[in-house]
Amino acid sequence: MNERTAPDGRRVVVKVGSKSLVGDGSGPRFEALAKQIAALRAERRAVLVVSSGAIALGRSALGFDKRPTEIAQLQACAAVGQSRLMRAWEEAFAPYGVPVAQLLLTHADLADRERYLNARAALDALWELGAVPVINENDTVAVEEIKFGDNDQLAAMVATLAGADLLVLLSDVEGLLDREGKRVPLVSDVSEALALVGASSSDLGTGGMASKLEAARRAAKRGVPVVIADARDGRALERVVSGEDVGTLIAPLGAKLASRKHWIAFTLRPRGTLLLDEGAAKAIRSGGRSLLPAGVIGVRGDFSPGDAVTLCDAAGAEIARGLARYGTRDVAKLAGANTRDIASILGFHGGDEIVHRDDLVVL
Ligand SMILES: Nc1ncnc2c1ncn2[C@@H]1O[C@H](COP(=O)(O)OP(=O)(O)O)[C@@H](O)[C@H]1O
Numbered sequence: 347m348n349e350r351t352a353p354d355g356r357r358v359v360v361k362v363g364s365k366s367l368v369g370d371g372s373g374p375r376f377e378a379l380a381k382q383i384a385a386l387r388a389e390r391r392a393v394l395v396v397s398s399g400a401i402a403l404g405r406s407a408l409g410f411d412k413r414p415t416e417i418a419q420l421q422a423c424a425a426v427g428q429s430r431l432m433r434a435w436e437e438a439f440a441p442y443g444v445p446v447a448q449l450l451l452t453h454a455d456l457a458d459r460e461r462y463l464n465a466r467a468a469l470d471a472l473w474e475l476g477a478v479p480v481i482n483e484n485d486t487v488a489v490e491e492i493k494f495g496d497n498d499q500l501a502a503m504v505a506t507l508a509g510a511d512l513l514v515l516l517s518d519v520e521g522l523l524d525r526e527g528k529r530v531p532l533v534s535d536v537s538e539a540l541a542l543v544g545a546s547s548s549d550l551g552t553g554g555m556a557s558k559l560e561a562a563r564r565a566a567k568r569g570v571p572v573v574i575a576d577a578r579d580g581r582a583l584e585r586v587v588s589g590e591d592v593g594t595l596i597a598p599l600g601a602k603l604a605s606r607k608h609w610i611a612f613t614l615r616p617r618g619t620l621l622l623d624e625g626a627a628k629a630i631r632s633g634g635r636s637l638l639p640a641g642v643i644g645v646r647g648d649f650s651p652g653d654a655v656t657l658c659d660a661a662g663a664e665i666a667r668g669l670a671r672y673g674t675r676d677v678a679k680l681a682g683a684n685t686r687d688i689a690s691i692l693g694f695h696g697g698d699e700i701v702h703r704d705d706l707v708v709l
């Protein structure tokens with residue numbers, strides 16, 4: 347596929363990287379973005395911003411000349427920088443009379459289905475009331491286990507949460523560049539595109555191009571097209587939404603996963619691994635089947651009933667993700683057993699399946 351078509355941007359998530367917001371000329375960046383977003387709202391589009399930059403802004407306010415490495419210091423930078431970041435957004439939107447709303451999220455907020463749905467309702471209410479939500483990770487309280495990874499991943503999760511039909515990742519590059527430094531307009535195979543990627547050149551951002559492509563892969567599974575575009579172009583967002591050939595479009599391929607299944611596979615973090623024998627691996631791969639105890643040959647990790655687990659074939663290759671009906675110890679006892687023996691092995695019966703097909707996503 348090498349032709350681009352205009353994305354249907356009724357609901358648009360725009361992620362802006364630290365370097366773009368806090369590097370040279372950051373004042374005009376906030377203003378240029380606010381102007382474009384206000385114009386999109388006037389066309390009755392719903393827009394939300396995932397904004398990085400808290401740590402970078404806080405770090406200069408606190409006098410660090412390099413990014414600190416100690417977690418507590420990074421958290422302090424985020425706490426100081428976040429309010430400056432919001433002030434910059436508020437000032438940029440003020441001329442258009444657009445209220446901005448701060449949402450700080452941790453992964454734990456989205457890993458709980460009820461909190462996830464509450465966050466979705468809050469976004470809908472904000473849009474209905476005419477505000478522009480500005481989302482960042484709650485870095486001040488987010489320790490390693492509850493981190494999203496980086497804001498590219500946060501943006502992909504927020505795009506599916508918000509039911510977006512377009513995700514724009516703005517960075518300080520034209521888009522994905524090939525080995526000759528030329529812009530790649532369209533990516534249909536993320537794994538192939540990843541081969542082009544080197545490390546990020548700055549100590550401001552955390553993601554790099556690989557992270558943007560991973561985020562795009564994640565969003566594409568929910569049918570959301572992603573464009574990586576250049577924040578240095580003051581009209582980039584406008585151009586992307588109107589379908590101009592700028593940046594790199596990562597087009598969704600294949601069937602679109604249902605919202606809950608996407609959440610199981612791409613928002614939840616697997617707490618353990620189930621190893622399957624050949625027959626079970628085949629049955630799961632072909633789709634539409636539950637995992638029964640008989641096909642389990644090994645279990646790793648520490649999970650409870652309802653936690654996400656990853657399902658691997660005997661060679662360790664990941665096949666699927668799903669919600670376990672039993673915890674680690676019980677799965678270990680049930681491995682290889684016949685379904686009718688579950689109650690006698692465990693002393694209770696929590697369901698015939700280790701992972702029910704309704705809770706299972708083949709990758
Ligand atoms: N093939 C590539 N094409 C474009 N950029 C690349 C590529 N490989 C690595 N990069 C790096 O990725 C960076 C963008 O990621 P990052 O620094 O995390 O930005 P942001 O703060 O906007 O998230 C670019 O500035 C560039 O240094």
Ligand SMILES: N[C@@H](CCC(=O)OP(=O)(O)O)C(=O)O
Nearest residue numbers: 364399400401497551552553
């Ligand atoms: N949440 C952090 C940003 C983390 C991040 O992913 O940064 P970037 O790679 O610049 O998008 C902050 O506000 O500083």
